[in-house]
Structures are given as C-alpha cells and as structure tokens.
Amino acid sequence: MLEVSPVAAFRDNYIWLIHSPRDRRQVVVVDPGDARPVLEALKTQALRLAAVFITHHHPDHVGGVGALLARQPVPVYGPAEERIAGLTHRLAEPDRVNLDELGLTFDVLEVPGHTAGHIAYFGHGALFCGDTLFVAGCGRLFEGTPEQMTASLAKLKRLPPQTRVYCAHEYTLSNLRFARTVEPANEALAEFQAQAASARERQEPTVPSTIGVERAINPFLRCDVRSVRAAAEAHAGRGLTTESDVFAIVRGWKDGF
Numbered sequence: 594m595l596e597v598s599p600v601a602a603f604r605d606n607y608i609w610l611i612h613s614p615r616d617r618r619q620v621v622v623v624d625p626g627d628a629r630p631v632l633e634a635l636k637t638q639a640l641r642l643a644a645v646f647i648t649h650h651h652p653d654h655v656g657g658v659g660a661l662l663a664r665q666p667v668p669v670y671g672p673a674e675e676r677i678a679g680l681t682h683r684l685a686e687p688d689r690v691n692l693d694e695l696g697l698t699f700d701v702l703e704v705p706g707h708t709a710g711h712i713a714y715f716g717h718g719a720l721f722c723g724d725t726l727f728v729a730g731c732g733r734l735f736e737g738t739p740e741q742m743t744a745s746l747a748k749l750k751r752l753p754p755q756t757r758v759y760c761a762h763e764y765t766l767s768n769l770r771f772a773r774t775v776e777p778a779n780e781a782l783a784e785f786q787a788q789a790a791s792a793r794e795r796q797e798p799t800v801p802s803t804i805g806v807e808r809a810i811n812p813f814l815r816c817d818v819r820s821v822r823a824a825a826e827a828h829a830g831r832g833l834t835t836e837s838d839v840f841a842i843v844r845g846w847k848d849g850f
Contacts, residue, residue: 595717597759599798600634602627605763606653607800609721610634611646613695619643621697623714623721624761628657632664643695647671647680648723649711654761655679674710684712704749706742707732713749719757720804722749727760728789728802729782730768731813733848739841743816746840750814754805765789765799771850772812775824775843781809816840 596612598620608631609623618639623646625631635642644667647655658669658679670690673683684690686703699716704725713722724732725742726749734742769786776782785806789799807814815821816839825842826833833839 595719595757597719597757597801598634598638599800600630602630603653607759607761607763607798608657609759610640611697611719611721612640613643613692613697614717615694615696619695621646621692621695622661623759624648624654624723625657625661626651626653626655628660628664631657631661641665642667644692645669645679646690646699646714646721647677648713648721648725648761649708650675650677651708651724654723672710672712675708686712690714690716702748704745706734706737706745709736711737711745715752715756718753718755719759719801720749720752721759723761725749725760726758726807726811726813727762727768728758728765728799728807729772729785729811730764730847731811731844734844739844740837742844743837743840746814747836750804750808752804754803754808756804757801758803758807759801763798763800766793769810771847772810774850775812775846776815776820778820779810785810812843813840816843 598610600608602608608625611621613619620640621644668681669679670682671677671680673685684701688701690699699714702713704711704713707724816836825839829842
C-alpha cells in the first residue's frame with residue numbers, strides 16, 4: 594500500500610506527503626498551501642522533497658510553492674488550464690505522471706467544477722482530489738457549473754471502490770451533519786458519523802476515505818439514489834429531471850446549511 598503522510602496546515606487543510614516506494618525518505622508534496630509545516634516535516638522526519646503536485650490554483654493549495662522551490666528546486670506538476678506560478682509540467686487528461694526514479698505513476702483526471710481547470714491524481718490505489726471530493730461532501734462551485742461537477746464526481750465514482758480518497762480539508766463532521774439531513778434513514782451514514790466523531794475526539798484525521806464508503810454516504814455521489822432525489826425535490830418544492838438538477842439543489846442547500 595502506498596505510504597502517505599498528512600501535514601496539517603491553516604485551520605483545516607491537509608497537505609499530503611507521498612513517500613516513494615523505493616525510498617520512503619523521498620516524497621512528493623501535494624497542494625502545499627503553506628511551506629512552513631512542510632519544511633518542518635521534511636526536517637524532523639529526515640525527508641527529501643522530490644516533486645510537487647498541484648490540483649488547482651487557490652492560495653491555500655499553492656501558497657507555499659515558491660518558498661519550497663527557493664529551498665530546493667524540484668519539478669512542479671499542475672493543471673494546464675490554470676495560471677499557477679512555478680509550474681514546470683502542465684497537465685491535462687489523459688496525461689500520466691511517471692516518476693520512475695521514485696517508483697510512482699499517476700494518471701491525471703480532469704475534474705472541473707470547484708475551479709475551471711481542477712485536476713486530480715490517481716495511482717497506486719490512491720486518489721488526490723484537492724477540493725473536488727471531500728469525505729461526505731464536495732467542493733463549492735466557484736468557477737464551474739452543476740453539470741461539470743456532476744460529471745467530475747461521476748468520473749471519480751467510477752474508480753475502484755477500494756480507492757483511498759485523499760482530499761485537502763477536514764470538513765467531515767460538518768459534511769456528515771448535512772448528509773444526515775438529506776438522508777436521515779441511511780444506516781451506513783449514521784455508522785460512519787459515529788466513527789468519524791470518535792476519530793476527531795482522538796484528534797485523528799477522518800481522511801482518507803474510500804470511493805466505496807463515499808458511494809454509500811456522500812449525498813453528492815448519490816444524486817441518482819431515490820432517497821436523495823426525494824429530499825432534493827422536497828427542498829426545492831418541485832420535481833427534478835436530471836442528476837445534475839438534483840446535484841444543483843443539494844449543493845445550494847449545503848451552501849446555506
């Protein structure tokens with residue numbers, strides 16, 4: 594199994610360190626919004642930065658890139674359709690990132706919605722999805738449309754159920770409270786909520802989740818499920834025709850929750 598370590602940043606961000614299967618001391622850092630905790634982790638754990646992966650352009654995901662590169666120039670991979678300083682490799686689906694010297698290979702998935710050019714990295718049974726998919730939630734639509742985000746989430750939903758989902762924020766408990774409002778009778782959701790609450794009481798991350806878990810608990814991946822559609826129609830006060838119509842209502846509902 595791929596070794597991945599979290600670095601806490603800001604109030605609720607996770608910056609991920611992907612360890613090389615060939616030498617765990619060499620790491621790829623994902624979405625370093627702040628260089629300070631990354632540099633501290635590298636120093637205290639005797640790690641070496643080998644590359645940077647970026648999913649999208651928001652400051653809490655790219656703000657530390659310049660300081661990291663000033664300490665150690667490394668390749669920086671990121672979305673071709675977004676303006677991000679320091680990128681050395683501009684990526685779009687179906688590009689593949691081959692870091693042969695590290696024993697790492699990731700496929701690039703285009704997942705617009707949160708931002709127009711958002712990408713995700715999938716490989717070794719792991720998904721690094723930035724702010725597209727959260728545990729029991731999804732990102733706000735700052736630049737994309739409901740149709741785009743519905744398609745992006747459908748793409749992620751088709752990944753193998755055992756895929757570990759490394760999202761970029763610890764939003765789980767608030768997402769679960771909303772999900773229970775949408776599906777109060779969902780037993781898998783209730784069970785997962787209890788587990789997540791216990792983990793947070795122990796100050797442990799609730800991330801990663803898995804695609805299989807998200808299919809069972811995440812209302813944004815369940816817009817084709819009768820109970821979610823019924824809840825969305827009741828909230829909207831009208832019938833809804835398409836899955837993206839359901840998604841739009843549920844996303845707007847969550848925005849005001």
